[in-house]
Amino acid sequence: MDSVATPGRTLALVREKGLVPRKSRGQNFLVDLNIVRKIARAAGLGPDDTVVEIGPGLGALTQELAEQAGLVIAIEIDRDLISALKETLKDKANVRLVAGDALKVDFDELVAGFKGDGGGRLPTYKLVANLPYYITTPILMHLLTGKFQITELVLMVQAEVGYRMLALPGSKDYGSLSIVVQYYTIPAVILKVPRTVFYPRPEVDSLVVKLTRRAEPAVQAGDEDFFFRVVRAAFNQRRKTLLNALDSLGLERPLLLKAMAVAGVEPRRRGETLTIEEFANLSKALQQQMERR
Numbered sequence: 001m002d003s004v005a006t007p008g009r010t011l012a013l014v015r016e017k018g019l020v021p022r023k024s025r026g027q028n029f030l031v032d033l034n035i036v037r038k039i040a041r042a043a044g045l046g047p048d049d050t051v052v053e054i055g056p057g058l059g060a061l062t063q064e065l066a067e068q069a070g071l072v073i074a075i076e077i078d079r080d081l082i083s084a085l086k087e088t089l090k091d092k093a094n095v096r097l098v099a100g101d102a103l104k105v106d107f108d109e110l111v112a113g114f115k116g117d118g119g120g121r122l123p124t125y126k127l128v129a130n131l132p133y134y135i136t137t138p139i140l141m142h143l144l145t146g147k148f149q150i151t152e153l154v155l156m157v158q159a160e161v162g163y164r165m166l167a168l169p170g171s172k173d174y175g176s177l178s179i180v181v182q183y184y185t186i187p188a189v190i191l192k193v194p195r196t197v198f199y200p201r202p203e204v205d206s207l208v209v210k211l212t213r214r215a216e217p218a219v220q221a222g223d224e225d226f227f228f229r230v231v232r233a234a235f236n237q238r239r240k241t242l243l244n245a246l247d248s249l250g251l252e253r254p255l256l257l258k259a260m261a262v263a264g265v266e267p268r269r270r271g272e273t274l275t276i277e278e279f280a281n282l283s284k285a286l287q288q289q290m291e292r293r
């Protein structure tokens with residue numbers, strides 16, 4: 001079957017199947033084969049690779065992934081799209097379609113269901129998606145904190161979110177998302193994508209980013225849940241000093257001040273100036289002080 005990634009073929013398929021792209025599901029289909037190819041190529045796929053795709057839509061990206069990977073597992077929430085997908089993917093024997101909600105999927109179990117569990121050593125795989133924008137952050141949190149055997153993620157996201165993933169201390173885009181992404185992965189920009197290559201057109205431009213999973217987190221943060229609580233507290237009230245922002249953790253002031261002194265972090269600084277290492281040191285110092293109480 002010819003690629004569905006052209007305006008003519010996408011529109012014809014939408015009409016033929018009586019589909020109405022749902023905004024509530026983030027349905028903006030790619031209609032530019034050149035962009036589709038660049039996204040798939042960014043994942044560096046070969047015949048030995050398994051790739052999971054979230055939200056295949058009409059199959060534009062799936063068709064290309066199937067050309068390059070050994071096995072493609074595509075999870076689509078909208079059952080109305082499944083019949084269109086069966087048609088656009090009918091000559092792709094290496095694609096497995098799964099109807100379901102990616103937010104609820106245990107990706108390792110899903111892959112093991114098709115590939116076996118590797119005799120206890122779960123197979124690794126890549127993840128590629130033109131993400132539905134309305135759930136970008138929860139999906140990303142699920143993918144990263146879920147500790148799945150994903151080695152690389154190539155994701156198309158709203159440009160603004162992409163810049164937040166890559167932001168460094170001191171920039172206006174730097175926040176909790178930057179820390180979570182950089183803690184677990186090494187992010188890089190692959191490509192800027194204008195809104196004109198989608199049907200229907202979204203209201204914003206997009207960015208394709210590649211996240212390479214680190215073998216070990218970027219820093220040793222001690223208790224991870226606590227580390228992320230500290231990070232969220234620091235950024236929830238960005239304009240406050242760190243000392244005031246961390247009040248929301250419910251800890252006594254003297255303890256906060258002692259931990260800041262131990263970590264070498266000035267209480268008057270703002271959270272948005274702290275590096276990921278400084279957050280980790282602060283979080284560990286707070287944990288130590290709490291244990292000593």
Ligand SMILES: C[S@@+](CC[C@H](N)C(=O)[O-])C[C@H]1O[C@@H](n2cnc3c(N)ncnc32)[C@H](O)[C@@H]1O
Pocket residue numbers: 025026027028029030031054055056057058059060061062075076077078081100101102103130131132133135
């Ligand atoms: C931006 S579209 C991308 C479609 C296609 N991959 C493309 O590039 O043309 C997002 C897709 O994700 C699907 N989707 C939305 N929420 C989902 C979820 N929770 N789990 C799986 N798929 C979801 C939508 O139905 C839609 O097909």
